[in-house]
Amino acid sequence: MKKILVINGPNLNMLGKREPEIYGSRSLDDINRDLKALGETMNTEVDFFQSNIEGEIVTAIHSVLDGYDGCIINAGAYTHYSVAIHDAIAAVEKKPFIEVHLSNVHTREDYRHKSMLSPVCKGVILGFGEKSYSLALKALCED
Numbered sequence: 332m333k334k335i336l337v338i339n340g341p342n343l344n345m346l347g348k349r350e351p352e353i354y355g356s357r358s359l360d361d362i363n364r365d366l367k368a369l370g371e372t373m374n375t376e377v378d379f380f381q382s383n384i385e386g387e388i389v390t391a392i393h394s395v396l397d398g399y400d401g402c403i404i405n406a407g408a409y410t411h412y413s414v415a416i417h418d419a420i421a422a423v424e425k426k427p428f429i430e431v432h433l434s435n436v437h438t439r440e441d442y443r444h445k446s447m448l449s450p451v452c453k454g455v456i457l458g459f460g461e462k463s464y465s466l467a468l469k470a471l472c473e474d
């Protein structure tokens with residue numbers, strides 16, 4: 332059985348309430364419940380971690396090294412400037428990380444166009460709303 336960790340960063344605990352025209356009307360718990368069920372259909376255990384604190388995200392990334400087969404990460408705004416999160420993924424680079432975003436960041440403000448994480452991730456899926464997560468899970472499970 333595979334084990335995958337899904338990490339969500341700052342403000343993603345506000346999904347459903349936060350700018351629903353951009354991020355949709357479903358909560359993170361709703362999305363996670365569906366991902367858990369999808370994982371079961373692919374013989375994969377899916378765990379979840381969310382934090383608004385950069386250092387806690389770094390520590391969760393380190394836990395992938397010994398505890399998981401891969402990781403799906405939506406680092407929220409940290410994506411665009413966190414050297415610490417880039418370095419944490421690089422430290423665990425032998426495990427596949429997929430960067431996801433609900434929105435298509437390239438159609439939004441210029442400051443969202445740069446990702447610190449893409450160079451150290453296996454792939455990037457963005458712009459499909461909550462489906463970005465399920466596409467990433469399928470990609471990791473088929474790997």
Ligand code: DQA
Pocket residue numbers: 341342343405406407408409410431432433434435436443
């Ligand atoms: C986001 C895009 C980021 O630019 C933003 O800061 C977020 C959410 C997304 O999923 O579309 O918090 O990562």
